[in-house]
Amino acid sequence: MAAKTVLQLTVPGPDGDRTVRLSSPDKIYFPERGITKREVVEYYLTVAEPMLRAVFDRPTNLKRFPDGVAGEAFFAKRVPKGAPAWVRTVTVTFPSGRTAESVAPSEPAVIAWAANLGTLDFHPWPVRRADPDRPDELRIDLDPQPGTGFAEAVEVASVLDEVLDEAGLVGWPKTSGGRGVHVSARIRPEWTFIEVRRAVIAIARRVADRIPDLATVAWWKEERGERVFLDYNQAARDRTIASAWSVRGLARATVSMPVTWQDLPAVEPEDFDVRTVPGLLAARGDPHAGMDAAVGGLETALDWYAADERDRGLGELPYPPEYPKMPGEPMRVQPSRARTGTVRKSR
Incomplete structure (x- = not known):
């Protein structure tokens, strides 16, 4: 059996270069388009700067597709085992009261490392590491x-x-x-x-x-x-929702693309994918560059x-049904069931 190809990527960052492992770079992630794992990782390195404005220091769930979009996907809400020491983390509390350590992206290498694990969608919480209980x-x-x-x-x-x-x-x-x-x-x-x-x-x-x-x-x-x-x-x-610049786990490798209000009526979701977005970013810049101000x-x-x-x-x-009963919340029962009297007691 032939050995699997493994590349070592050098990714610059605020604390110097990081070495990121890229395994099976030629593995097909999007069969309809012939897009490989290498292309996905390279895409994320290209958009890392504006993407970090969207995910920086946020607890981030990783939607992983280790076998590409034709395989099974799963959400990783906890830091995957074997994460490099430079992957920053943050403790989050779930509605159940349980806690977990979540990835908090802080530099391009973290995005590339997650992409090598098969992450397509990055789903950040609307909070920052400094105060994970108060959304910003x-x-x-x-x-x-x-x-x-x-x-x-x-x-x-x-x-x-x-x-x-x-x-x-x-x-x-x-x-x-x-x-x-x-x-x-x-x-x-x-x-x-x-x-x-x-x-x-x-x-x-x-x-x-x-x-x-x-x-x-x-x-x-x-x-x-x-x-x-x-x-x-x-x-x-x-x-959570997919972050700006995230690749979606759909056949065409579309991207969740930031746009201006002026451009929104004229675009289509299919305009933005792994192969088109880098050129658009180079030509137009980040439409959400002023968001933090x-x-x-x-x-x-x-x-x-x-x-x-x-x-x-x-x-x-x-x-949502998996949440504990919340203060002031109405009964969680479909209106049609309530009308017919087939109501189970809400949690």
Whole structure:
């Protein structure tokens, strides 16, 4: 049996050069495009600088595809065994109360090391290593439901941009790499996960109020219809979305690409993949380069939440099923089951 090919990459960083092992570089990761593991690692080294603005010092879940997109994927929420000493870590607390040591990327070599393990998607928490219990980023995932697609998500995103502006926040859009749109805003790390989630709920409700035929905050799929779901639960503790510049585990090797509000209506998710993005970055730079300088607060959004609760009787919404019962949360039961009386007691 022939020996497996192993390359040693020299990756410059803030503390000097690192040696990163690249095993099986010619292994095909994306059969439809013939994209190899080497191409994925080289892609990540090319975009490492802007990508670190998105993931730097954040606890990051690694979505690993060791056999490429044709194989089975899994999330690594803990630091993989054998990590080099220069891989920075951070302790995170899950909703269950359990803790774990998570990767906190701090330099290009960490991204390359993770990519060699088969990581395609990097899923950072919205917190930093210095304070892992207080988010410094508000995120809203615009998730098209059956019968809708990327074009509808873009329409909803434009209204979301208006509402964020009214809340005193600056939104930064990116493609999800699939059919959706992700919008993030930097915030001061002064609020808990629960408070940030409530701010997202209040913002999302205002979007849905303005375009009720196109947008919804309904947690239960049977109530969403052919609308775009503003997934407020992506703001819950331990819920993450793929970072900007992440390669998605899809056949075409698309990338979750940061864009400007001006460009968003004119792009398609397929415009951005492992082979096209390096050239776009070289030609246009990072569309989100100013994100860290646009930091806002949640005072207005939380005032909206309080007003909704007081004046409209609209408070908490259901959490994901794996979460413990949360304060003020309604019963986790599908409306159709509630109507027929087939209700199990919520946890």
